[in-house]
Amino acid sequence: MRVIEIKGGSGPADALVVAERPLPVPGPGQVRIRVAAAGVNRPDLLQRNGGYPPPPGASDILGLEVAGEIDAVGDGAGHWSVGDRVCALLGGGGYAEYVVVDAGQVLPIPEGLDLVQAAALPETVFTVFANVFEAGALKAGETLLIHGATSGIGVTAIQMARAAGARVIATSRGADKAAAARDLGADVSLDATSGDLKQAILEAGGADVVLDMVGADYATLNQSVLKPGGRWVVIATLTGPLAEIDLMRLMLKRIVLTGSTLRSRAAAEKARLAAEVRSRVWPWIEAGQVSPRIEATFPLKDAAAAHHLLEGGRHVGKIVLTI
Incomplete structure (x- = not known):
């Protein structure tokens, strides 16, 4: 063969x-x-x-x-x-x-x-199900924040979250990609290269679950925008695997940080x-x-x-x- x-x-x-x-x-x-x-x-x-x-x-x-x-x-x-x-x-x-x-x-x-x-x-659906719905325990009525929302996994995560009755905030790089994520069903779609991303996410209500494919560069952002009891799920580290974590913030907000490979x-x-x-x-x-x-x-x-x-x-x- x-x-x-x-x-x-x-x-x-x-x-x-x-x-x-x-x-x-x-x-x-x-x-x-x-x-x-x-x-x-x-x-x-x-x-x-x-x-x-x-x-x-x-x-x-x-x-x-x-x-x-x-x-x-x-x-x-x-x-x-x-x-x-x-x-x-x-x-x-x-x-x-x-x-x-x-x-x-x-x-x-x-x-x-x-x-x-x-x-x-298979790769995208299994990954999203295992990380967003099992590790992240996303429920109907909650908000999922997806970084890298126009990737194969991001596109699938937007649709699966919406099918489950959740709200979606999507971030992607560039106006065209932000528009594509909105067309796919994201409730709020943000261009990560324009404006104050942290403030825009907070104005959109913050997140119960973060699906993070970016890694180090968004670690501080994720800790800031997660709601109390939020779940931060890491599945890729495109900007590096070493990040600064504010342990006091994790404790005060009761944030669960987890990750996995499939x-x-x-x-x-x-x-x-x-x-x-x-x-x-x-x-x-x-x-x-x-x-x-x-x-x-x-x-x-x-x-x-x-x-x-x-x-x-x-x-x-x-x-x-x-x-």
Whole structure:
């Protein structure tokens, strides 16, 4: 099968090359998917640059989510059958014509979506559900503040929060992106490059939950705008991992600071999340309340161009490889 391998180099054009690998064989409890489309995510950029190695036992091939058709089933793989159209969360291996994955991490394609749209779901939906709704405990009537609101995760978080009955304050860089976040359903959408961001968030009422993909540069801001009892959930550190925390402010406001990664979680935990997502989020998707926004698609051989677009930060929503 054709795959994309990392061969070194300073940029995507140098590092990503088409190669041949043996066809993977599903083991007990696994299925093999003939991949039609694979989502491109920021952790792929980190892995390409040597900063995010795959967890033990995962493929070294990039790619954390795919959609396609099951073409082989291992023993004990549950109710899945050859020919089922599915999407799946992966520990790696998505930039390939075939991938093997634990059956518990596989979900049916939501009604009304094609395979390209479905490939844009697993990484973002699982991430938002685990961090906003489980760790952040967002409830109907509360306010979610999203930094990086036009990223793939941000676009999904806006829609999922609104579907759950929450209010959304979105921040993004530039007037065009602020307008895009507003169009996606944000109640308040702020251009982070214009005006006093802290004051604007406070004037909008502050936040019960912050979904933070920025990291160090927004640490003081987040502590200032969270309401008493607020939850600050960190899932990326684009401006650095080391931040100054005012512990007295955390104590006085009873702020909960937490964070997580998804890729390193055990298969059983990912299967639990898959079941929750299918039960709670898939109905929102099938009702049209949550839908993936696709910025661009590229054929597998042009994975380097997809990485270049993602690194440039001009996109709104997801970038997908087609196979």
